[in-house]
Amino acid sequence: MASTDTKQPTGAAPDQLAGLEAGLDALETRATQRAPLGRTLVSKVLPPILAVAIVLVLWQLAYHFKLKEHYLLPSPVEVGRSLQDKWLDGTLLDYVWTSLSRGALGFVVSVAIGTPLGLLVARVKPVRAAIGPILSGLQSLPSVAWVPAAIIWFGLTDATIYAVVLLGAVPSIANGLVAGVDQIPPLYLRAGRVIGATGVSAVRHVLLPAALPGYIAGLKQGWAFSWRSLMAAELIVNAGDLGVGLGQLLEQGRELQDMSWVLSAILLILIVGIGIELLIFAPIERRVLRSRGLLARG
Numbered sequence: 001m002a003s004t005d006t007k008q009p010t011g012a013a014p015d016q017l018a019g020l021e022a023g024l025d026a027l028e029t030r031a032t033q034r035a036p037l038g039r040t041l042v043s044k045v046l047p048p049i050l051a052v053a054i055v056l057v058l059w060q061l062a063y064h065f066k067l068k069e070h071y072l073l074p075s076p077v078e079v080g081r082s083l084q085d086k087w088l089d090g091t092l093l094d095y096v097w098t099s100l101s102r103g104a105l106g107f108v109v110s111v112a113i114g115t116p117l118g119l120l121v122a123r124v125k126p127v128r129a130a131i132g133p134i135l136s137g138l139q140s141l142p143s144v145a146w147v148p149a150a151i152i153w154f155g156l157t158d159a160t161i162y163a164v165v166l167l168g169a170v171p172s173i174a175n176g177l178v179a180g181v182d183q184i185p186p187l188y189l190r191a192g193r194v195i196g197a198t199g200v201s202a203v204r205h206v207l208l209p210a211a212l213p214g215y216i217a218g219l220k221q222g223w224a225f226s227w228r229s230l231m232a233a234e235l236i237v238n239a240g241d242l243g244v245g246l247g248q249l250l251e252q253g254r255e256l257q258d259m260s261w262v263l264s265a266i267l268l269i270l271i272v273g274i275g276i277e278l279l280i281f282a283p284i285e286r287r288v289l290r291s292r293g294l295l296a297r298g
Helices: 004-027 038-065 074-088 093-123 125-140 144-154 158-180 186-194 200-210 212-236 248-254 258-293
Strands: none
Touching: 004 200, 038 074, 074 093, 074 186, 093 125, 093 158, 093 200, 093 212, 093 248, 093 258, 125 158, 144 212, 158 200, 158 212, 186 200, 186 258, 212 248, 212 258, 248 258
16 A cells, blocks of 8 residues: 555656646637627727716716806717817817827827937936936926926927927836836846847847837826827917917817817817827737737637
8 A cells, every 4th residue: 555655646747747738838829719799899898888978977967956057067968069060160170180290299209219218227327327316207297397498498389399298208208118128037138148139239139129018108108298298288388370289279268268168178188098098009018918928818
């Protein structure tokens, strides 16, 4: 009996090893079966629709019970009618495009500045000691605080708007990349040096790919800051030759004391921000996380 007991663990070891290998193979195997359309609709489409419906119901109840005077809190129908009027006037898309084009250009320039700045801060210790705290401080500074200074520097021009956007977005992008580089395992950097990846080659093939999750988080935050900065600048920088963006549209509604107009502009700003997140950043983030095994395929 004693000899039998001593042989059981050795006989069970291959079975345990085979089970472990099968489990690892299952983890590495990509699921190719798509979820049914009905399940996808219920899990991804229905929740935001219900959330919007709840907000509209609460809004209508607040209007019905007159929590505020009707001229201060219009109903959802009145706000929808205001949007419809601007659509029929042919001006709605112009407002959206003016702000969206400004935001996109400012964001691209911010990425071009923030990326090398982030790499410099992440990899050069004296630079990090010198300007790292400044970047963190700039990131926490409200963007609207830059508007008076930018007006004094550049006047009521597009340069003022872009300056505020850059000052709001660049620190977030740089800090996001710094955080991503800090999370790279040292083994990756040593492996890169062994295969001859140095200088620009190391940045392109080792640093940026390894820091991509943190970098994308910084880009998302940078876009959010650039969009908020843009709205703050457009609210204040209002001149006839600048064109009318969503921020200027919001300010016009305030000047006319038209709450339907104001809420329409706020709704458009919100829709554009959510749309950019869902259509651009969310798919990129999912793809990066899946490629690193950090997000299961469903």
